[in-house]
Amino acid sequence: MATGETGFDDVTFDLISVQYHSLKAGHDYGQYVRDARNAGVDEIAEFFEQVMAEDSARAQRCHQFLAELTARGTSATSPQGSDEG
Template identity: 90%
Template sequence: MATGETGFDDVTFDLISVQYHSLKAGHDYGQYVRDARNAGEDEIAEFFERVMAEDSARAQQCHAFLARLTRDGTDATSPQGDAG
Protein backbone atom coordinates (compact mmCIF):
# COMPACT_ATOMS: atom_id res chain seq x y z
CA MET A 1 0.00 0.00 0.00
CA ALA A 2 1.13 3.50 -0.65
CA THR A 3 2.34 5.44 2.36
CA GLY A 4 1.10 9.00 2.62
CA GLU A 5 2.87 12.04 4.00
CA THR A 6 1.77 11.08 7.53
CA GLY A 7 3.79 7.87 7.56
CA PHE A 8 0.59 5.81 7.61
CA ASP A 9 -0.70 4.01 4.58
CA ASP A 10 -3.39 5.95 2.73
CA VAL A 11 -6.22 3.56 3.63
CA THR A 12 -5.45 3.75 7.36
CA PHE A 13 -5.27 7.53 7.22
CA ASP A 14 -8.54 7.68 5.28
CA LEU A 15 -10.33 5.44 7.79
CA ILE A 16 -9.04 7.50 10.71
CA SER A 17 -10.20 10.66 8.96
CA VAL A 18 -13.70 9.32 8.30
CA GLN A 19 -13.93 8.01 11.86
CA TYR A 20 -12.86 11.35 13.33
CA HIS A 21 -15.26 13.37 11.20
CA SER A 22 -18.14 10.99 11.92
CA LEU A 23 -17.57 11.26 15.67
CA LYS A 24 -17.15 15.05 15.51
CA ALA A 25 -20.33 15.41 13.46
CA GLY A 26 -22.19 13.19 15.90
CA HIS A 27 -21.22 15.55 18.70
CA ASP A 28 -22.49 18.53 16.69
CA TYR A 29 -25.74 16.77 15.80
CA GLY A 30 -26.58 16.50 19.49
CA GLN A 31 -26.89 20.29 19.52
CA TYR A 32 -28.97 20.22 16.35
CA VAL A 33 -31.37 17.76 18.00
CA ARG A 34 -31.69 20.04 21.04
CA ASP A 35 -32.24 23.09 18.82
CA ALA A 36 -34.99 21.34 16.87
CA ARG A 37 -36.67 20.04 20.04
CA ASN A 38 -36.52 23.52 21.60
CA ALA A 39 -38.18 24.90 18.46
CA GLY A 40 -40.93 22.28 18.70
CA GLU A 41 -39.73 20.61 15.48
CA ASP A 42 -39.86 16.96 16.50
CA GLU A 43 -39.78 15.66 12.94
CA ILE A 44 -36.56 17.58 12.27
CA ALA A 45 -35.11 16.43 15.60
CA GLU A 46 -35.82 12.83 14.59
CA PHE A 47 -34.09 13.45 11.27
CA PHE A 48 -30.98 14.71 13.10
CA GLU A 49 -31.12 11.68 15.40
CA ARG A 50 -31.14 9.36 12.37
CA VAL A 51 -28.20 11.23 10.85
CA MET A 52 -26.38 10.99 14.19
CA ALA A 53 -27.02 7.22 14.34
CA GLU A 54 -25.72 6.82 10.78
CA ASP A 55 -22.50 8.65 11.65
CA SER A 56 -22.12 6.55 14.79
CA ALA A 57 -22.46 3.37 12.72
CA ARG A 58 -19.96 4.79 10.21
CA ALA A 59 -17.44 5.47 12.99
CA GLN A 60 -17.94 1.95 14.38
CA GLN A 61 -17.36 0.42 10.94
CA CYS A 62 -14.14 2.42 10.57
CA HIS A 63 -13.05 1.15 13.98
CA ALA A 64 -13.66 -2.45 12.88
CA PHE A 65 -11.70 -1.93 9.65
CA LEU A 66 -8.83 -0.31 11.56
CA ALA A 67 -8.75 -3.24 13.97
CA ARG A 68 -8.52 -5.59 11.00
CA LEU A 69 -5.70 -3.59 9.42
CA THR A 70 -3.62 -3.30 12.56
CA ARG A 71 -2.19 -5.71 15.09
CA ASP A 72 -0.77 -4.60 18.41
CA GLY A 73 -0.65 -1.00 17.22
CA THR A 74 1.52 -1.96 14.24
CA ASP A 75 0.40 -1.18 10.73
CA ALA A 76 -0.51 -4.56 9.23
CA THR A 77 0.82 -3.46 5.85
CA SER A 78 4.35 -3.01 7.21
CA PRO A 79 6.85 -5.90 7.05
CA GLN A 80 6.77 -6.17 10.87
CA GLY A 81 2.95 -6.36 10.86
CA ASP A 82 2.99 -9.15 8.26
CA ALA A 83 5.33 -11.31 10.33
CA GLY A 84 2.75 -12.17 13.03
Protein backbone atom coordinates in the same frame (compact mmCIF):
# COMPACT_ATOMS: atom_id res chain seq x y z
CA MET B 1 0.21 -0.07 0.21
CA ALA B 2 0.93 3.50 -0.67
CA THR B 3 2.13 5.64 2.20
CA GLY B 4 0.82 9.17 2.51
CA GLU B 5 2.45 12.27 3.90
CA THR B 6 1.46 11.27 7.45
CA GLY B 7 3.73 8.25 7.51
CA PHE B 8 0.71 5.96 7.64
CA ASP B 9 -0.64 4.18 4.61
CA ASP B 10 -3.44 5.98 2.80
CA VAL B 11 -6.14 3.45 3.75
CA THR B 12 -5.42 3.70 7.47
CA PHE B 13 -5.32 7.49 7.33
CA ASP B 14 -8.58 7.55 5.35
CA LEU B 15 -10.34 5.28 7.86
CA ILE B 16 -9.12 7.35 10.80
CA SER B 17 -10.22 10.52 9.04
CA VAL B 18 -13.72 9.22 8.31
CA GLN B 19 -14.00 7.90 11.88
CA TYR B 20 -12.93 11.23 13.36
CA HIS B 21 -15.26 13.28 11.21
CA SER B 22 -18.18 10.94 11.89
CA LEU B 23 -17.64 11.18 15.64
CA LYS B 24 -17.17 14.94 15.53
CA ALA B 25 -20.32 15.39 13.46
CA GLY B 26 -22.25 13.12 15.80
CA HIS B 27 -21.27 15.34 18.69
CA ASP B 28 -22.44 18.43 16.81
CA TYR B 29 -25.73 16.80 15.83
CA GLY B 30 -26.63 16.48 19.50
CA GLN B 31 -26.91 20.26 19.62
CA TYR B 32 -28.96 20.26 16.42
CA VAL B 33 -31.40 17.79 18.01
CA ARG B 34 -31.75 20.04 21.07
CA ASP B 35 -32.25 23.10 18.87
CA ALA B 36 -34.99 21.38 16.89
CA ARG B 37 -36.71 20.07 20.03
CA ASN B 38 -36.57 23.54 21.60
CA ALA B 39 -38.10 24.99 18.41
CA GLY B 40 -40.89 22.41 18.56
CA VAL B 41 -40.02 20.75 15.26
CA ASP B 42 -39.87 17.12 16.31
CA GLU B 43 -39.74 15.82 12.74
CA ILE B 44 -36.50 17.70 12.17
CA ALA B 45 -35.14 16.56 15.55
CA GLU B 46 -35.86 12.98 14.51
CA PHE B 47 -34.05 13.59 11.21
CA PHE B 48 -30.97 14.84 13.11
CA GLU B 49 -31.16 11.80 15.38
CA GLN B 50 -31.21 9.54 12.33
CA VAL B 51 -28.21 11.33 10.83
CA MET B 52 -26.40 11.05 14.18
CA ALA B 53 -27.10 7.29 14.32
CA GLU B 54 -25.80 6.87 10.76
CA ASP B 55 -22.56 8.67 11.63
CA SER B 56 -22.20 6.59 14.78
CA ALA B 57 -22.58 3.40 12.73
CA ARG B 58 -20.05 4.75 10.21
CA ALA B 59 -17.51 5.46 12.97
CA GLN B 60 -18.05 1.97 14.39
CA ARG B 61 -17.49 0.40 10.97
CA CYS B 62 -14.22 2.32 10.61
CA HIS B 63 -13.19 1.04 14.04
CA GLN B 64 -13.90 -2.53 12.93
CA PHE B 65 -11.86 -2.09 9.74
CA LEU B 66 -8.94 -0.63 11.69
CA ALA B 67 -9.06 -3.56 14.12
CA GLU B 68 -9.03 -5.99 11.17
CA LEU B 69 -6.00 -4.28 9.67
CA THR B 70 -4.23 -4.44 13.02
CA ALA B 71 -5.10 -8.12 13.45
CA ARG B 72 -3.63 -8.91 10.06
CA GLY B 73 -0.34 -7.59 11.32
CA THR B 74 0.16 -5.57 8.18
CA SER B 75 2.14 -2.37 8.04
CA ALA B 76 -1.19 -0.71 7.28
CA THR B 77 -1.57 0.52 10.83
CA SER B 78 2.09 1.25 11.59
CA PRO B 79 3.93 4.45 10.78
CA GLN B 80 6.40 4.24 7.93
CA GLY B 81 9.81 3.32 9.27
CA SER B 82 8.35 1.71 12.41
CA ASP B 83 9.87 -1.50 13.69
CA GLU B 84 6.39 -3.05 13.71
CA GLY B 85 4.73 -4.82 10.79
